[in-house]
Amino acid sequence: MSRRDPALLRGLTRTRPTRRTVLGASALALALSACGVRGQGAQDAPGEDFWEGKKSNGKLTFANWPLYMDSERTQLKEFTEETGIEVTYDEAVQENHSFFGKVQPKLADGASIGYDLMVLSNGIELTKLIELDYLAPLDHTKMPNFDAYAGEMYKNATYDQGNRFTVPYASGITGIAYNPEYVDREITGIADLWDPEFKGKVGMMADPQEVANFALLLYGTAPGESDKKDWEKAVSRLEEQREAGIVRRYYQQDYIQPLTNGDLWISMAWSGDVFQQNAEEGTELEFVIPEEGGTLWSDLMMIPYTAQNPVDALMLMDFLYEPRIAASLTEYINFIPPVPEARQEIAEKAEEASGDEKEELEALVDSPLVFPSDEDYTHLHNYVPLSAGQEEEFSPMFLAVTQA
Amino acid sequence: MAETTPTTDEAAPAGGRTRRALPYLLVAPAWLWLALFFVVPICTVLSMSLMTGDLYQGYALTWEFANYTSAVATYWEQIARSLLYGGCATLLCIAIGYPVAYWIAFKGGAYKNAYLLLLLLPMFVSFVLRTISWKAFLADEGVVLGTLKGIGLLPEDAYVLNTGPAVVFGLAYNFLPFMVLPIYAVLERMDHRVVEAAQDLYAGRIRAFAAVVLPMSLPGVFAGVIMTFIPTSADYVNSQVLGGAHNTMIGKIIEDQYLVNNAYPMAAAITFVLMAVLLAGIFAYARALGTKQVMEVQAR
């Protein structure tokens, strides 16, 4: 049909107006597109007077990760009973960077992001949030529960000295998980992840900070004290591991299924994931804190500076630090609560319970994955502390390994 | 050619000017949409690739051509790998798709459209869902591999998932219809009597095919190659789901640079390099086969 279309042929051969139109159009388009992008710092950076004149509005919106609260939202219901404040809960946080990417433009514009309280992990996004002045400074005079009940290691972490902007919601350990069905011997440390015996069956994490921590710890460098030279050595160790074909893949969080079905035999893993998997599906995956050291990370509660109901958010933050509330939360999410007394609460509840429930609660109480001992804590490190400038060097180095 | 020649001009008094303007009025909305949301964005990528800055200070146009050298130097491996996987997937699609297109066009009979519908049916399910299902299928001890290992056809520690071939497999799977349809379109329009005559003349179906059918179907293959090679090279979902430690494709890098690192100038530079490489490939290919044929098949 079009083969015989003389108009098309004529048009193809008539070049002058086409070229002129194209040039003119592209000049216009270029002009339109040459405007830059302005700096993304907060419009009206929150100062110490942030809380002046603010009062409770009776409601708040809470953004959290999936599977971080039971589907009945028991703790939120208790909060509403006690204070009368209504809470809208949204499992909006899938990944730190995607959530950050979503809220960042609105925060840069000084607009509300639709949430008053959000939970994000410590790491690069947190650094960005703090340096861009997107977070409201917390008023600790209104947080008696945190003061009284939070464990010592959760106050004053390297990523947020003095808990100026954040308090932990739940913490976890990054260690090594393995499937005893396929692994005959006992796994003890990070060196096992480099063992050629497990070629093609080893999982590592894709997050640059996680993978960097392990590579640094492998040769005895604490992440908190590492510098650029250490990072470079870490990168070369990781590249060796990858080039030898030992690493199957760099996983985001989806290593559990491959571990269960035999695609992976051993992997970097988060404590709560292993616990939940064993509890829900009856698998027998093992989790160890490496002898060279593991990392302790936290998912932190924070209030954006454009929140509509910051006072209510602050009240909920503090409410979750009551030991019995922290205990009931831990029963579901199986990650480490920032309240050590929660363990006592669960132990007491276990004594009064019976049958299956008693077994589950006792398993929780005894689990070093949920309640690490003091000795365990000595083996745990924080992430590498990075300022925004350092992060621009750090990330590309390690992303080059995981995104080869 | 269906051009509205005014045979009965009496019906168009005041309509004369309107009729001349009519085509422009018809195309204006679509033109505007494409100009604003296709042409301008491409130019924005170009201008953004020449900016410098970061999230805190903003980004400004500084004609930073070093972004390009930096992009190529850092990511040439992923770019090359993307082209390689795209090429392999395209070849695989030709190998699988051409026979299918041929059979449906020549032997499909009354059910031609039904066959085409069956081929296109998977498109109704989300592409993400389809690729994830393959992950379950190809598990080390899963339905496929487990059975093969049980029979003894495969060694115990063989695995397919998280390798380069798995990615190529996924790409070929997802983009096969894009190869079959253009080839089918050309083969179907072919005059079957020509083919029969060729078969008689050449005393053999294979020779008739090679000498007559194949050359005539090349425009379809060409269109199919374009419709397959470009998306497969730039796709990264298959690599994310089915790939392993050393299979990252350039699309993932671009996504990360935009959405994770907020390194917009670098991201735009990589995007532009990818675009340029693919365009260069098409124009070289088009030159080899003749420009007219590009527009021809596209206009089907």
Place this chain on the structure above:
Amino acid sequence: MTATTEEARPATRPAARRRPRRRIDWGKYFTWAVIAWLLSPIAFMIAFSFNDAQGRHNVTWQGFTLHWYADVFAYPDLTRALVNSLLIAVLTMLIAGALGGLLGLALGRYRFRGKPLTDLVMFSAISAPEVVLGAGLLSMFLTMNIATGFWTILIAHVMFSVSFVAITVRARVLALDPALEEAARDLGASPWTTFRLVTLPMLFPALMAGGLIAFVLSIDDYIITTFVSGNTTTFPLWIWGTTRVGTPPQVNVMGTLIFAVGVLLAVINAVLARRRG
């Protein structure tokens, strides 16, 4: 030349035309094998929508159940994502259908300046990789400080669908017999009435086909949507998010239902097309 072929024919193929050939039609088996291959993940998805999965991972068969179908809307976020996807797909179908239909009509009917440029732009829009389109749109929205979200997704989806609709409509327009419209005009109908009562119904199958293409492209799109979605979640985006922790069976259920509706629409379209000849 003809004489030699006539002589050659009986020598090579004596009574072949009358004897039924018992050759294996490899092509048929191959085609059916390919179709089966293409549909196998779909079968898997449908099968596992009935799986009585206990844990979070729906990959090993644990028994038949219908309760996921009863419990489809258990995840409010998933429901919201699905609604977003459907809404965007329908709007894309309507808008791209209108814009693309007009464009296709003009391209097939009229001569005008800029036709080759339009062809070029349409061709580029179709063949450009999704990463490039998504990156471009995001770059533009960033420089213009436009917040990404529902409307930017819609803009992107219409943009990449328009060309497909236009090509489908143009092909149909070029095949139309102008005699009917000329007859209408001879009988005194105005151009608008002719368009409304004669041209539009004749174009309808192409518009339906193009609209269906736009719908499918929109509801399935992942890459471009990732770039411009901002705060909004669509169905493919939600599914992708769950690959980290395990995809719930409700996703399979919804996928099955969408598939069923799509099949129905395609079959209806085919039947209508055949009836119109």
